[in-house]
Amino acid sequence: MNCPACGHTLSAHEVGGITVDVCKGGCGGIWFDSHELNRVDEASESADDGLLDVPRDPAVRFDHTARRYCPHCPDIVMMRHYFSVRREVEVDCCPSCGGYFLDHGELAAIRAQFVTEELRREAARAAFAELFDPQLAAEAAVSAERRERSRAFARMLRVLLPSYWLPGKQPWGAY
Ligand SMILES: [Zn+2]
Ligand SMILES: [Zn+2]
Known part of the structure; x- marks a missing residue:
């Protein structure tokens, strides 16, 4: 599988019970497969600072504005969207x-945005609104596919921000 940003071959990296694919020696990006995220169970999270600074080749240059194709799906262009409530x-x-x-560096940037309890709560609320807002849940417009994507997103948050997932810390109760 090749890096969607720079084309370098991705290599496997174990973290928190899942295997992600990192662009080691290339641009230093990280690919999270949704199937890999699906395998994460609630007790297996662990922090891995190795992902915060994937070894990269500083000589690698690529166009940040270019369209990126999914490394898994032939001909599917990926969508850019804001990860965090601060939209940075x-x-x-x-x-x-x-x-x-x-x-490279985006994971560290995301983590840096969760330095205060308030921000963590805010971010989690935004990420979970779709899952836990009763009004939204009742809407037929929320497709199963979209819900599944929200769950994958939630699982990724759990892997990336393990400290937030200590039992009993979540304002909405058990998840
Ligand atoms: Zn790369
Ligand atoms: Zn894909």
């Missing part, structure tokens, strides 16, 4: 398989 970090998501790509 954009990530790439495949609309077909639900995988995510983070550029």
Whole structure:
């Protein structure tokens, strides 16, 4: 599988019970396969600071504005969207398989935004609104596919921000 940003071959990296694909020696990006995220169970989270600074080749240059194709799905262009409530970090998501790509440094930037309890709560509320807002849940417009994508997103948050997922810390109760 090749990096959607720079084309370098991705290599497997174990973190929190899942295997992600990192662009080690290339641009330093990280690919999260939604199927990999699906395998994460609630007790298996662990922090891995190795992902915060994936070894990269500083000589690698690529066009940050270019379209990126999903490394899994032939011919599917990934969508850019804001990851965090502060709308500072954009990530790439495949609309077909639900995988995510983070550029080098984006994970650290996302984590840095969760330094206060208040921000963590705010971010979690935003990420979980779709799952836990009763009004939204009742809407037939919320497709199963969209819900599944929200769950994958929630699982990724759990892997990336393990400290937030200590039992009993969540304002909405058990998840
Ligand atoms: Zn790369
Ligand atoms: Zn895909």
